[in-house]
Each structure stands twice: as C-alpha cells, then as structure tokens.
Amino acid sequence: MIPSDPSERLSLLRRIQEGDLVIVYERHDHMKAVKVIGGSVLQNRFGVFKHSDWIGKPFGSKVFSNKKGFVYLLAPTPELWTLVLSHRTQILYIADISFVVMYLEIVPGCVVLESGTGSGSLTTSLARAVAPMGHVYTFDFHEQRAASAREDFEKTGVNKLITVGVRDIQGEGFPDEHLGQADAVFLDLPQPWLVIPSAGRMLKPDGILCSFSPCIEQVQRSCETLGLKFTDIRTFEILLRTYEVKEVRAELGKGDEGFSFRSPPHKKRQHSTEKGDAVEASGAATVMAKPCSEGRGHTDMGNTMCIHEEFPFAESINAPMLGMTAEGVGRLIRKGQEQVIAERRNIIEKDIFNALWAQLWVYCCKSTDK
Amino acid sequence: MGESNQTSRLTWEGCSVLLDINDGERLVFARLSPAATLKIGKKNFSLQPIVGCPFGSSFRVDNGKDGPYLSRVVPSEEEGGNNVQEEENVTGEELRDNRALVDNNTAQSLTGEDIDEMRRQGATGEQIVEALIANSTTFENKTSFSQEKYRLRKQKKYAPKVLVRRPFVRSICDAYFRKYPARIGCLRSDSLALLLSMANVTAHSDVLVVDMVGGIVTGAVAERLGGTGYVCNMHLGVTPHSLEIVRIFNFNNDTCKRIVRCCLNDLCPGQNGSHVQNENMASDSGNQLDVTEEDVSLEENKTSVDTSNKTGKRDPTTCKAIKAGEVASEELIDSWKEKGFSSLIIAAPEQDVWGILQKLLPHLSYSASFAIYHQYLQVLPSRTHPHMQMSAFGGYILSGTKICTSESGAQ
Known part of the structure; x- marks a missing residue:
C-alpha cells in the first residue's frame, strides 16, 4: 500500500x-x-x-x-482500507484523519506515538505520512485487538513502519524508551488527561499533541491538564459535508417542475435495462449535486464515508476512464451560473455520496519548549 | 537523503520562520538573514537574536545598552501556576459589573511622558503594563473578563510578544488564509489536508499538480514526499504558475530537486491547450506574480540575496531556498509518459477544471487517486443553490480513483 x-x-x-x-x-x-x-x-x-x-x-x-x-x-490506499477494514472499535474517518495528520505536522521521518490502536484506521494513514524512514509506535491495552491490528498491518504491508505494543497507556503512560523522541502524539482514550503528562515527556520540544474525544466534558478536562505544560491549545470540530450526486433529466410535460430525479440503481441487472430506456427517453440530462440533508454523527457511522468515491461507469465513453461519472466530475466542480446540460449518451451508474457530519472534538496543542 | 532542514528543531541563519506577534495579532513570514528586521510599533528590531533558538521560542522586547532588542523568554519564568490562577479567577463568581463606569478619559493617571520616562529608566514592558493597571482608577471595578482584556490590550502595546513558528504547511496555509486568502484560492488547511489524503500522497509518489494557488499545494506535496518521488507542477499555458509560497518552506536541496515543472505540451506534444486556456493561464499567473507580499516576500527576496553575498555560503541549502521548480528533464518526462503519475491534485479555482482534468487523466496510472479543489459548485436553472461563502466554508473537493478501460487494460 x-x-x-x-x-x-x-x-x-x-x-x-x-x-x-x-x-x-x-x-x-x-x-x-x-x-x-x-x-x-x-x-x-x-x-x-x-x-x-x-x-x-x-x-x-x-x-x-x-x-x-x-x-x-x-x-x-489508506482511504480505501479505512472503508474495508474490520471494525473492532469505532474508527476515525477521512476528514478527521487528514486533519490530524496535517495538524500534527507529520512528515517523512517523524516518530509518532498513538494510543489506542483500535482498528488501525488512523495508524495506517500515520504510517503513510512517516514513510519511508519514520515510525509509528501504537499502543492498545487489548491484547487480541493489538494482535489483529498487527495482522492487518502485515496484510496491508505497512508493518515495517508500525510497532504495535500492548500497554495500558492511560494507566502506565508511554514507555520511557520514547522519552523526548516523539514528534507527535495522538490520543484516542476515554480519559486522555491521565496520559497528558506522560505524553508531554515523550514529545520533542515544540512537538504536537492531539487528543480526540467525542464529549466536550472530556475536552474541557483535558484542556485543564494541558494548560500546565502546553501552549497553543486549540479545539476543533471537524465537519465534512458530503454531497449527493444525482442525475437530473428535463422531462417534457411535467409543468414547472421540469426535473425529475432518477433514483440510483440498486442492482446491476435493473441498471442495464434502465440504460436502454434512458437513452430512448430523453437526451437532455445533467448531473447535479446537492448537500445531503441528513447529517449523521460520527458515532453512528456504520459503514462508509464516501466523498472519496469511485463511480465506475459503462465502457464506451470517449473520455478516458476515470473513477467517476465523467460529467459528474466536470460539472460538479465547474464554476457556477452557467447552465450545464450534459449529453448522456452513456448512461452511467449513479451512486450517492453518503452524508457524514463527523461531530467530534479534536484538540491539538504544542508541548512547551523545555 | 540527509538531514532535512525541515525537521531541524532549531532555527539557523537564513532559515525561514513564521513570526506570530501577540498571539496571532500579526503573522509575518521572515528569513533570518543578518540584515532582517521586524517592525513592531514604530521600531525595527533585528531578527538576529532568533537565530539558533528552538522553534516555538517566544521573545519580548527588552531594553539593552543599544536600545530595545528582542530577548528570548525562557519558559520557566512564565510557565506554571500562571494559567491556573487565571482560570480560577475566570470561573469564580462575578460580582463586579460596569454600572459605575463613566467614560470621561480620566481613568488613567499615567501620562505618555511618564511612560517614556519609565522606559528611559529601563522599565520592562510588563512593568509598564503593571504601572498602567495600578494607575487605572477603573481597573479594580472591571469584571475579570474585562480586566483580562485590558491587560492584553496594554500588553500588546507595551510588551509585545513574538513567537517563532516552524513554517510547516499547516502554519503557512493558516497564515495565508488569514492574511491573503485570495492568493491561495481560499484553500483552508483542512481542505488542503483532505486533498493530500484523497490523492494518496506518500513517499516515492510522483504527484502531478496543477497549482494555481501560489505554490501552497506544491509545497504541501513536497513536504509529504520528504525528498523522495516528484511533484510535477503542470502549467497548461506558456507561463509557469507562481511557486512563491514554496520558498517559505525550509526545504533542503533534496526536496527542492524533487519539485519540477512541466508544460502540458511537453507531456503530450500532440495535445495543444486551447487558446482561451493559454490566455487565462498566462494572465492569471501574471496577476499572482504582481501581488507580492508587502513586507514579507519582498523583504525575503532582498535578504536572501544578501545572505549569499555576505556570509559566503555557510550552508548552501539555506542560501538558495529558491531552486525549487526547475523544468523537468526529458528523462523524467519520458518516465512519466511510460509509467504515469501516481496521484493528481488540481487546485485551479479560476479555471475550467473539467477541461484540465480531461487532459491530465491519461497521464495518471490506473487505480491512482485524484483530488480536485474548487470553490464553486454548479448552479442549475431553477435549482440554484447559494454560492457558499468563504469563512464558513472550506471549498469543494472532488476525488476519485482512475479505473482502467477494458480496451487499454487488456494487456
């Protein structure tokens, strides 16, 4: 990977x-x-x-x-892996992951400490960021979970970049061998404030700590502890709004409405018959995107988050194949105001961008220069 | 690949820094050349005291024999109980309010002359602030929030603080977003983070980039590559896009060498960019070059030249931070023609991104990820959505994975 x-x-x-x-x-x-x-x-x-x-x-x-x-x-890729990995715990998704990696200023060669390992979703992205010569030390107190994570990292081939340790970080802190070695520390623990002093000792001066908590009370309590040794404490809530991409066709005789939405196909078979009909029915069709009305909290996320999404489509389009509806890509990102009517000679398999509002608190801060 | 300048924890002569004055009140990019100065209030301060200090150090103005200078604040002095005590004040019951406050300009008994006199006698900024508080007849009756605000206001004026930050992609992007959002196409750092993830940027990747946002995307990708792979900055017209921001990163030679540029026609000679596009591109990058940062990059250019002339190459990597963005060699271009790029990022807010994407996709490897940043979403007749506004909004990102057509895929 x-x-x-x-x-x-x-x-x-x-x-x-x-x-x-x-x-x-x-x-x-x-x-x-x-x-x-x-x-x-x-x-x-x-x-x-x-x-x-x-x-x-x-x-x-x-x-x-x-x-x-x-x-x-x-x-x-780490993004795809996040969508297919087996959930042993709640996991972080792309919006949070991207932000955490950037905010922790992780670049190739960095040493990063993480606890807990959980299902290894973030860990895989951390590994991508520290590669080729950096290292991620990740800890989980659950022996079986750690073993499963190790297996996963071997499967995805990132095991050389990651060491999984079994340790109760909240109870014991990080092991002394990492004292002053870490460029960044990431905590996803129920009581992060207990680990903050230890995390501070692991960090290099000006190193960065990020803790991820679903509840504002956890954030407050952590911030109080952070205030003693850290500066630049900031709290972020990461929102990612995803859009539903739909094909809209102008249909005759529909009055003012003028548009109807075709629902995404659920079965391939059904889809291929639709294909024929659609070509007959109406030439003028376009693709539009609208914000998904239904927001879902992070903790309810059962399956996917798909702004990072492929839209495979039928074969014979002139444009080179890409992982999306060709028109969808172009029109969606096109500067507004112009009327966009795409000719749909090829009916494309339509999919939906699922909605995700990740309502989690991530807070980051820097260790003080000691 | 040698020690990267970027991972150094200490500043060095010639290095680029982000100076944060008074907790984000002002952000200034500067290069630590011998001649570099920072203007605070009416005075210019030499940046020499910053050289060799750890990133994250803070400085205040102290009075020396030769007048005021930037002096490093050693953390132990001010850390510790300070914050906690403030918290207690804040969380305590508030009994005071402003019902008795009369705004008649007599609350402060210290005059400007008094303050100048204190300065001549060598009072520190903090002492002046304390004196102002002691001589304010209304301070005691202010709420603790109001007291804090008063203290801060005075501190900014009489005891300015300068924090030295590492110019990493996040701090650079955040600073630009606050200072000159238009120059980076209003690309917020979290959106930039998403672009990097969605395009699967990692070491040893060859990343094709259309960066019409001042070089922030190019810099961000180069930072993630850490001196491996390549970031190829593609321009469709004749004029290369500005990579001004790349200079702010402390990239060493290894990394700079990995930042190259190339014209679409070099990659696919048969494919001519349309005239309209060429013109757009040219005028756009022209604009970008015109608007140089007021005190920042102008100063930087000047001083970095000074450095190489005067100090005679103490460290070649620091004096020439500008080498990034050479024209890609034919050899490289040939290898991309053969192997394709492993990622594609487009950040061209004023352009017809669809047109660009069509031209570039053939150069992407199969199953490679791409990510596109844009500020606008389409508006359809009778289905018009509001144009989102900047501040509350990080722009749109579209991403996907290129798949392989059956005809070209079959061996």
Whole structure:
C-alpha cells in the first residue's frame, strides 16, 4: 500500500500479481479487501470470480464473473482500507484523519506515538505520512485487538513502519524508551488527561499533541491538564459535508417542475435495462449535486464515508476512464451560473455520496519548549 | 537523503520562520538573514537574536545598552501556576459589573511622558503594563473578563510578544488564509489536508499538480514526499504558475530537486491547450506574480540575496531556498509518459477544471487517486443553490480513483 522504494509506486506498467492485496469494488458502499491467490475464487452476488483471471491485469481493471457480473480491482490506499477494514472499535474517518495528520505536522521521518490502536484506521494513514524512514509506535491495552491490528498491518504491508505494543497507556503512560523522541502524539482514550503528562515527556520540544474525544466534558478536562505544560491549545470540530450526486433529466410535460430525479440503481441487472430506456427517453440530462440533508454523527457511522468515491461507469465513453461519472466530475466542480446540460449518451451508474457530519472534538496543542 | 532542514528543531541563519506577534495579532513570514528586521510599533528590531533558538521560542522586547532588542523568554519564568490562577479567577463568581463606569478619559493617571520616562529608566514592558493597571482608577471595578482584556490590550502595546513558528504547511496555509486568502484560492488547511489524503500522497509518489494557488499545494506535496518521488507542477499555458509560497518552506536541496515543472505540451506534444486556456493561464499567473507580499516576500527576496553575498555560503541549502521548480528533464518526462503519475491534485479555482482534468487523466496510472479543489459548485436553472461563502466554508473537493478501460487494460 505504501511504496518503500520508487519501483513499488503505482504505475501504468504495474500488474496485479499473486499475493497482492486488492480492494474489490462492487459499489461505493460495498468493497472488500482480497488477497490474490492463484487457485482461489471470490464469490459474491455477481457470481464467481477466479483470482487467476485477475493476475496480470492492471489495478483499476474491471473483471467479470462466470455470470458476466463485474467488479473493479483497486489498489489499496489508506482511504480505501479505512472503508474495508474490520471494525473492532469505532474508527476515525477521512476528514478527521487528514486533519490530524496535517495538524500534527507529520512528515517523512517523524516518530509518532498513538494510543489506542483500535482498528488501525488512523495508524495506517500515520504510517503513510512517516514513510519511508519514520515510525509509528501504537499502543492498545487489548491484547487480541493489538494482535489483529498487527495482522492487518502485515496484510496491508505497512508493518515495517508500525510497532504495535500492548500497554495500558492511560494507566502506565508511554514507555520511557520514547522519552523526548516523539514528534507527535495522538490520543484516542476515554480519559486522555491521565496520559497528558506522560505524553508531554515523550514529545520533542515544540512537538504536537492531539487528543480526540467525542464529549466536550472530556475536552474541557483535558484542556485543564494541558494548560500546565502546553501552549497553543486549540479545539476543533471537524465537519465534512458530503454531497449527493444525482442525475437530473428535463422531462417534457411535467409543468414547472421540469426535473425529475432518477433514483440510483440498486442492482446491476435493473441498471442495464434502465440504460436502454434512458437513452430512448430523453437526451437532455445533467448531473447535479446537492448537500445531503441528513447529517449523521460520527458515532453512528456504520459503514462508509464516501466523498472519496469511485463511480465506475459503462465502457464506451470517449473520455478516458476515470473513477467517476465523467460529467459528474466536470460539472460538479465547474464554476457556477452557467447552465450545464450534459449529453448522456452513456448512461452511467449513479451512486450517492453518503452524508457524514463527523461531530467530534479534536484538540491539538504544542508541548512547551523545555 | 540527509538531514532535512525541515525537521531541524532549531532555527539557523537564513532559515525561514513564521513570526506570530501577540498571539496571532500579526503573522509575518521572515528569513533570518543578518540584515532582517521586524517592525513592531514604530521600531525595527533585528531578527538576529532568533537565530539558533528552538522553534516555538517566544521573545519580548527588552531594553539593552543599544536600545530595545528582542530577548528570548525562557519558559520557566512564565510557565506554571500562571494559567491556573487565571482560570480560577475566570470561573469564580462575578460580582463586579460596569454600572459605575463613566467614560470621561480620566481613568488613567499615567501620562505618555511618564511612560517614556519609565522606559528611559529601563522599565520592562510588563512593568509598564503593571504601572498602567495600578494607575487605572477603573481597573479594580472591571469584571475579570474585562480586566483580562485590558491587560492584553496594554500588553500588546507595551510588551509585545513574538513567537517563532516552524513554517510547516499547516502554519503557512493558516497564515495565508488569514492574511491573503485570495492568493491561495481560499484553500483552508483542512481542505488542503483532505486533498493530500484523497490523492494518496506518500513517499516515492510522483504527484502531478496543477497549482494555481501560489505554490501552497506544491509545497504541501513536497513536504509529504520528504525528498523522495516528484511533484510535477503542470502549467497548461506558456507561463509557469507562481511557486512563491514554496520558498517559505525550509526545504533542503533534496526536496527542492524533487519539485519540477512541466508544460502540458511537453507531456503530450500532440495535445495543444486551447487558446482561451493559454490566455487565462498566462494572465492569471501574471496577476499572482504582481501581488507580492508587502513586507514579507519582498523583504525575503532582498535578504536572501544578501545572505549569499555576505556570509559566503555557510550552508548552501539555506542560501538558495529558491531552486525549487526547475523544468523537468526529458528523462523524467519520458518516465512519466511510460509509467504515469501516481496521484493528481488540481487546485485551479479560476479555471475550467473539467477541461484540465480531461487532459491530465491519461497521464495518471490506473487505480491512482485524484483530488480536485474548487470553490464553486454548479448552479442549475431553477435549482440554484447559494454560492457558499468563504469563512464558513472550506471549498469543494472532488476525488476519485482512475479505473482502467477494458480496451487499454487488456494487456
């Protein structure tokens, strides 16, 4: 997932090999990590897929089952991993993760301490940021969870960048071997204030601490403790608003409304029949995005968060294939005010950007220069 | 790849710093050259005392033999109980209010002359603030919040504080967002963070960037690459986009070498950018070059030249922080033609991003991630959504993964 030298980076020449981890993409909210093993098969509602058919194809390829169903095989990234990993705990999602990594000023070579490890969602992104020569030391007091995290890191190939320790950080603090070594410390614990003094000792001068808490009371209590040794204490609530992308078609004889929304297809089969109809029905169609009205709190997030989303679509579009509806990409980001009517010669599989309002408190601060 | 300048915990001569004056009241990018000064109030202060101090150090104005100078505040002096005590005051029951306050300009008995006299006798800024408080007839009757505000106001004027911050992407982006949001296309640091994640920027990546936001995205990507991979700054027209902000990062030579630029036509000679686009690009980057920062980058340019002339290359990496953005070699371009880029980021707020994306996508590897920043969302007839406003809003980001078409994908 994270190249350890230039030859390992994604390339037009890269092909899927035996032993590679691929993200099997069915739909934006249906993905699965699969290790490619020659004799194995993947069975899902679209049929049976032989791994041996995948070997030698580029990442990003569309592959077919015995029943002509298809999926895409994507190269794993920390973002995709976050969407497919097995949840052993609540996890952090992309908006929080991105912000934490930037605010902690993590760059290649940094040493980062984290507790708890949880499901390793953030840990994987931390590893991406410290690579190739930095290191993430992550701790969880739950032995089994730590072991599962280790297995996951091996599976995704980030294990060289991460050391998972079993330790009750809240009770014992961080181990002394990291004294004054850490560029950044990240805490996701129920009582972070208990660890703050220890975290302060681990940090290099001007190092940064970030603690993640769902409740404002936890934040307040931590801030009181932070005030003794830290400066620049700031609290952030991270909101990510996602948009629902829909196709809108001007339909004749509908009065003032003029538009109707077509609901996203739920089944591929249904979709392909729709395709034919739609081409017949009306040429003028466009794609619009509107903010999802329904906001969901972080803690309710069961499945996905998909502003980072692929929109696979039908084959024969002139534009190069990209992971989204071609028109969707262009029109969505286009500067406003112009009327945009995209010709929809190819009906595209529509998906929805799910809504996420991550209502969590992240607070960051710097250790004082000692 | 050697010790990166960026990870150094101490400032050095010639390094770039972000000076935070009075807790964010003013933010100034500066380069610590021998001649560099900072103007606070009416006086210019040499930045020499900052050289060799840890990032995160704070400074105050002290009176020396040769007049006032910036003097480092050693943390132990002011840390500790201070904050806690303030908290207690704040959380205590408030009995005072402003019912008796009359605004007749007689509350302060110290005159300007008195203060000047105190200064001549060597009083520190803090002492002056204390004297002002002691001589204020209304201070005692202010609420604790109001007292705190008064103290702060006086402190800013008589005892200014200067905090030295590391110019990392976050602090740079935040400072620009506050000072000159338009120059970075109002790109907020959290949006920038999302762009970097969504484009899967990591060491050893070759990242294609269309950066029409002053170089902040280029700098951010280079920071994440840490001297590995490449960030290729693509311009569609003839004029390269300004990379002004890249100079503020303390990138060493290893990293600077990894920042290259290239023209779309170099990558795909058959594909000519439309005329309209060329013109747009040219005029846009022209604008960007015109608006140089008032005291910041002008001063920086001047002083960095001074440094290389006078001090005779103490450290080559620090004197020439400007090498980033050389034209990509043919060899590199050929390798990108063959292998494709591993990520794509577009931050071109004034452009037809769709047009750009169409041209650049063929150069992206399969399954590579892209992320696009834009400020506007489309407005449709009879489905018009408000144009979002800046402050409450971090812009739009669109991201995805390029997939492989069956025709080109089949071996």
